[in-house]
Amino acid sequence: MNNLLDAFHLTALPAAAEDFRAEVKHFLDGHLPPAPADVRARSWMGFDADFSRRLAARGWIGLTLPASYGGAGMDAFRRFVLVEELLAAGAPVAAHWIADRQSGPLILRYGTGAQKDFYLPRICAASAFFCIGMSEPDSGSDLASVRTRAVRCDGGWRLTGRKIWTTNAQHCQYMIALVRSSGVPEDRQKGLSQFIVDLSLPGVEVRPIVDLTGDAHFSEVTFDNVFLADDALIGDEGAGWQQVTAELAFERSGPERLYSSVVLLDCWRAQLRRHGASDADLALLGSFATQLATLRCLSIAVTARLAHGESPVVEAALVKDIGTEFEQAIPAQLEAAISADPAQTIDPELFRTVAYLSQISPTFSLRGGTREVLRGMIARGLGLR
Ligand SMILES: Cc1cc2nc3c(=O)[nH]c(=O)nc-3n(C[C@H](O)[C@H](O)[C@H](O)COP(=O)(O)OP(=O)(O)OC[C@H]3O[C@@H](n4cnc5c(N)ncnc54)[C@H](O)[C@@H]3O)c2cc1C
Numbered sequence: 001m002n003n004l005l006d007a008f009h010l011t012a013l014p015a016a017a018e019d020f021r022a023e024v025k026h027f028l029d030g031h032l033p034p035a036p037a038d039v040r041a042r043s044w045m046g047f048d049a050d051f052s053r054r055l056a057a058r059g060w061i062g063l064t065l066p067a068s069y070g071g072a073g074m075d076a077f078r079r080f081v082l083v084e085e086l087l088a089a090g091a092p093v094a095a096h097w098i099a100d101r102q103s104g105p106l107i108l109r110y111g112t113g114a115q116k117d118f119y120l121p122r123i124c125a126a127s128a129f130f131c132i133g134m135s136e137p138d139s140g141s142d143l144a145s146v147r148t149r150a151v152r153c154d155g156g157w158r159l160t161g162r163k164i165w166t167t168n169a170q171h172c173q174y175m176i177a178l179v180r181s182s183g184v185p186e187d188r189q190k191g192l193s194q195f196i197v198d199l200s201l202p203g204v205e206v207r208p209i210v211d212l213t214g215d216a217h218f219s220e221v222t223f224d225n226v227f228l229a230d231d232a233l234i235g236d237e238g239a240g241w242q243q244v245t246a247e248l249a250f251e252r253s254g255p256e257r258l259y260s261s262v263v264l265l266d267c268w269r270a271q272l273r274r275h276g277a278s279d280a281d282l283a284l285l286g287s288f289a290t291q292l293a294t295l296r297c298l299s300i301a302v303t304a305r306l307a308h309g310e311s312p313v314v315e316a317a318l319v320k321d322i323g324t325e326f327e328q329a330i331p332a333q334l335e336a337a338i339s340a341d342p343a344q345t346i347d348p349e350l351f352r353t354v355a356y357l358s359q360i361s362p363t364f365s366l367r368g369g370t371r372e373v374l375r376g377m378i379a380r381g382l383g384l385r
Helices: 015-031 049-057 076-089 094-110 113-124 240-252 262-275 279-307 313-339 348-365 371-381
Strands: 130-133 149-153 156-167 174-180 192-198 204-209 218-229
Touching (some): 015 049, 015 076, 076 262, 076 279, 094 113, 094 174, 149 174, 156 174, 174 240, 240 279, 240 313, 262 348, 279 313, 313 348, 313 371
Parallel strands (some): 130 174
Antiparallel strands (some): 149 156, 156 218, 174 192, 204 218
């Protein structure tokens, strides 16, 4: 079946990136384990370390990292194409997702030579998976109020506190944690630092949390006086806030903020082809296609800024806000469309995929920063606050 966007040519990616697309499709034809749509709909929540290792063996984890660290040394546009194709196919990419998207670039930018030599080749080989330790039980949106604390000790630091909603902490070797390393919570952005925490250290406890769909993809992580050696600090002590802000630009703008329901959209198109489409179905499909085409342009524009080494934090927030609204509208409107005519034939796979995405989609506008918080940032970017 053709891609839904084949009819639109609003934004041109560099030719080298488009040429790369054929290679990615060919790889996926040969290596993607077959799975029904409701499993593929998990896309970047689907954990499959074997698949990540196959991608690594092909040289496609750490695509933008330098070859000297095991990366492919490619540009951000080729990474955009790779991510777009992985998500469109519903590939289970969660294992390496965070390391590839943000931990690797963060280590490359702020890490010492020894940290780069140690972590980056492991990320590229899919032997080191990372998770994001930002949220805490009393600090989600208000990240500057984190209370997990690292206290200086002989030869390093002692870490005490708790992180929550940490995606895949139970499967990862490392967390990059934002913690307070000096001062008091009232100091807000001052006195925060980032540490690379080896999750196998004594004093670390990881407790998976089951969500509404029955999956356990995130965890609560407790640190009880965990000893961190000096080289666990990443970047400058006290510069954690600036570093985390730059990291969020990588986290918020990519195709994953538009494509979380794309497997469902394709599944529904296949159903329309098999069983016929009403005028209302066609109008809805057209509306989804135009929204997706426009959003994709925005996401590519942010990719271009990242490719120039900029940190387009407000623009990334905008893409995430509008993108996640679109991702949520797909299951909501398809549920309404398929229940509008109780006499129509519905494939069970489509039912299961709508059911899964209807349950999980409220999280799309929570993970990575909530809608309200992003809109506050956008208002500030527009000079309205
Ligand atoms: C699927 C999923 C995966 C996640 N993965 C991770 C992860 O890997 N690592 C990690 O660190 N975190 C992760 N999170 C946590 C996520 O980033 C937080 O849930 C989010 O930042 C919101 O924080 P909170 O849950 O504490 O809600 P709160 O901050 O308590 O917010 C509750 C409500 O109040 C609103 N609100 C809060 N402050 C304001 C304000 N100033 N103005 C207007 N409205 C406001 C919010 O928009 C929200 O609707 C994940 C969350 C989900 C759902």
